[in-house]
Amino acid sequence: MARTVLGLSAFYHDAAACLLVDGRIVAAAQEERFSRKKHDPEFPARAARYCLAEGGIAAKDLDLVAFYDKPLLKFERLFETYLDYAPRGFASFQKAMPLWLTNRLWMEETIRRELETPARILFGDHHESHAASAFFPSPFEEAAILTMDGVGEWATSSLGHGRGNTIDLVSELRFPHSIGLLYSAFTYFCGFRVNSGEYKLMGLAPYGAPKYADVIREKLVHVCDDGSIRLNMEYFDFASRLRMTGAGFERLFGGPAREAESKLTQREMDLAASIQEITEEIVLKMARHVRKVTGAAYLCLAGGVALNCVANGRLLREGIYDDLWVQPAAGDAGGAVGAALAVWHRYLGMPRESPERRGTWRPNTSSIALPPYEDGMSGAFLGPSFPSREIAAWLESHDYPFHTVSREALPDAVAELISKEKVVGLLQGRMEFGPRALGGRSILGDPRSPRMQSVMNLKIKFRESFRPFAPSVLREEVSKWFEIDADSPYMLLVADVARPLRREMSEAEKALWGIEKLNVPRSDIPAVTHVDYSARLQTVRREANPLYHDILAAFLRKTGCPVVVNTSFNVRGEPIVCTPGDAYTCFMRTAMDALVLENHVLLREEQPAWSEGDEWRKTFTLD
Numbered sequence: 001m002a003r004t005v006l007g008l009s010a011f012y013h014d015a016a017a018c019l020l021v022d023g024r025i026v027a028a029a030q031e032e033r034f035s036r037k038k039h040d041p042e043f044p045a046r047a048a049r050y051c052l053a054e055g056g057i058a059a060k061d062l063d064l065v066a067f068y069d070k071p072l073l074k075f076e077r078l079f080e081t082y083l084d085y086a087p088r089g090f091a092s093f094q095k096a097m098p099l100w101l102t103n104r105l106w107m108e109e110t111i112r113r114e115l116e117t118p119a120r121i122l123f124g125d126h127h128e129s130h131a132a133s134a135f136f137p138s139p140f141e142e143a144a145i146l147t148m149d150g151v152g153e154w155a156t157s158s159l160g161h162g163r164g165n166t167i168d169l170v171s172e173l174r175f176p177h178s179i180g181l182l183y184s185a186f187t188y189f190c191g192f193r194v195n196s197g198e199y200k201l202m203g204l205a206p207y208g209a210p211k212y213a214d215v216i217r218e219k220l221v222h223v224c225d226d227g228s229i230r231l232n233m234e235y236f237d238f239a240s241r242l243r244m245t246g247a248g249f250e251r252l253f254g255g256p257a258r259e260a261e262s263k264l265t266q267r268e269m270d271l272a273a274s275i276q277e278i279t280e281e282i283v284l285k286m287a288r289h290v291r292k293v294t295g296a297a298y299l300c301l302a303g304g305v306a307l308n309c310v311a312n313g314r315l316l317r318e319g320i321y322d323d324l325w326v327q328p329a330a331g332d333a334g335g336a337v338g339a340a341l342a343v344w345h346r347y348l349g350m351p352r353e354s355p356e357r358r359g360t361w362r363p364n365t366s367s368i369a370l371p372p373y374e375d376g377m378s379g380a381f382l383g384p385s386f387p388s389r390e391i392a393a394w395l396e397s398h399d400y401p402f403h404t405v406s407r408e409a410l411p412d413a414v415a416e417l418i419s420k421e422k423v424v425g426l427l428q429g430r431m432e433f434g435p436r437a438l439g440g441r442s443i444l445g446d447p448r449s450p451r452m453q454s455v456m457n458l459k460i461k462f463r464e465s466f467r468p469f470a471p472s473v474l475r476e477e478v479s480k481w482f483e484i485d486a487d488s489p490y491m492l493l494v495a496d497v498a499r500p501l502r503r504e505m506s507e508a509e510k511a512l513w514g515i516e517k518l519n520v521p522r523s524d525i526p527a528v529t530h531v532d533y534s535a536r537l538q539t540v541r542r543e544a545n546p547l548y549h550d551i552l553a554a555f556l557r558k559t560g561c562p563v564v565v566n567t568s569f570n571v572r573g574e575p576i577v578c579t580p581g582d583a584y585t586c587f588m589r590t591a592m593d594a595l596v597l598e599n600h601v602l603l604r605e606e607q608p609a610w611s612e613g614d615e616w617r618k619t620f621t622l623d
């Protein structure tokens with residue numbers, strides 16, 4: 001009987017692998033963390049090797065491989081789109097061709113060659129993989145499912161109903177009508193990178209007013225009551241050319257697209273606010289519709305659009321569902337998880353364990369009673385970890401000075417550093433799967449410090465940013481500090497800072513523009529408070545990440561504040577660190593004050609000089 005399934009996603013962006021053993025996710029990782037190429041789309045050979053090693057499985061013993069989409073159908077879409085728009089689409093078709101003819105159409109051979117496995121290879125549908133990644137690991141026995149992204153084979157979003165080990169996909173929206181591509185068109189027009197800059201556009205929205213929302217509704221997109229949409233393809237170029245938007249956008253929005261890295265203007269801020277409003281409108285309508293169709297009380301989300309945590313926060317507040325769960329790797333990396341789970345439950349017909357047995361988390365041990373929370377993603381801590389002893393040996397072999405602290409004393413020691421406005425890099429436990437750092441590979445700071453936002457941006461991340469940092473908060477304290485009393489373990493919900501902690505702006509401060517406005521403290525935790533008082537938060541339970549929880553609890557004891565700044569452990573343009581070696585390099589290339597590698601603490605002033613040239617550090621860029 002089949003016991004092991006390796007899920008793979010590749011050749012679009014964020015290639016990843018995931019290993020299931022007896023239906024449990026034992027490992028998952030993105031290829032970028034190993035290859036050190038951000039959003040690496042290549043075949044995830046290193047990630048697959050890691051997953052197999054973590055599960056103690058040799059490639060020759062693997063039972064099944066599940067790929068997250070159907071390359072032939074995707075090829076058909078490209079080809080038909082080319083014919084529809086011929087001869088205009090020839091450039092993009094010609095650009096895509098060599099890649100298709102080498103690896104993608106012959107995916108089965110590619111997989112067999114790369115993995116050297118005799119395993120049976122199966123192909124899922126792109127949106128089926130997203131849907132499976134949303135529902136099967138969720139804490140719900142029954143739920144409505146909504147997947148939204150740019151495009152898979154043909155589908156751009158799908159509605160489904162999950163029950164036990166079954167998923168019924170009820171309906172789908174097809175290319176070119178896509179909420180993801182609509183959002184990406186604005187990302188492109190505002191001068192950010194498609195497929196990674198969407199986050200920045202979302203962060204820009206609170207500076208603007210939705211003054212273009214009516215124009216977008218009138219000219220660009222027709223939104224039906226069920227949330228399905230029709231794009232007016234006169235204004236979009238993604239089907240026919242190697243760009244998202246053209247002259248039509250320029251006419252509607254007063255001039256050409258913003259050049260990447262050039263100064264942001266009020267227009268981009270208003271465009272961001274406008275497309276955010278439209279996106280929320282579409283997501284809410286889709287969510288209401290799938291609620292009506294399925295009658296389910298809970299909702300599961302995946303697909304790139306599910307990373308829009310502002311829309312997710314709104315969805316929760318609107319109360320359409322009793323609760324919602326978002327796959328932490330909502331983008332295509334999560335397709336590897338979904339493909340594997342779809343094979344396990346849908347193809348092999350294996351039962352789905354009850355929520356009590358599914359999670360690998362221990363029971364809730366915090367002193368304050370919380371409703372139980374378990375899912376199949378283990379807090380997204382599904383990547384490699386490094387034993388303390390090995391790290392010590394590695395540090396000694398390089399003559400890097402360090403202090404070994406006992407596990408009991410470690411939370412206090414880290415909290416003490418943070419409370420003294422030190423910036424601390426933390427590598428502990430297993431690496432996170434998905435785009436967010438959640439306390440396994442994070443840079444931490446004091447959210448109460450008014451200078452922390454700019455210090456961390458300019459000295460650590462080497463950028464100037466209009467976005468505040470994200471807070472991690474003790475789950476049991478969240479409702480005292482934010483206007484929410486729910487779990488957000490994967491930093492995929494936005495909520496407002498609690499009213500008593502807010503500081504009213506003076507008229508002069510309100511009139512400030514852009515980053516100047518962000519630099520005015522607007523709450524007791526200014527480093528994590530956006531200009532509209534919102535925060536993109538992560539709630540931390542002890543059972544998901546004991547050490548991280550203990551650090552937050554120690555910080556609370558010391559300062560009265562259960563919140564820390566949590567930003568991903570990397571610099572701009574690099575993937576999040578994976579190994580202690582990656583972490584040390586990043587530590588030394590930046591102005592971080594301390595580095596914590598498991599229970600070893602390294603202080604900047606004690607380290608030998610770093611030999612690399614530091615010219616590149618002086619380039620501050622807008623991010």
Ligand SMILES: [Fe+2]
Nearest residue numbers: 149303304332
């Ligand atoms: Fe996708």
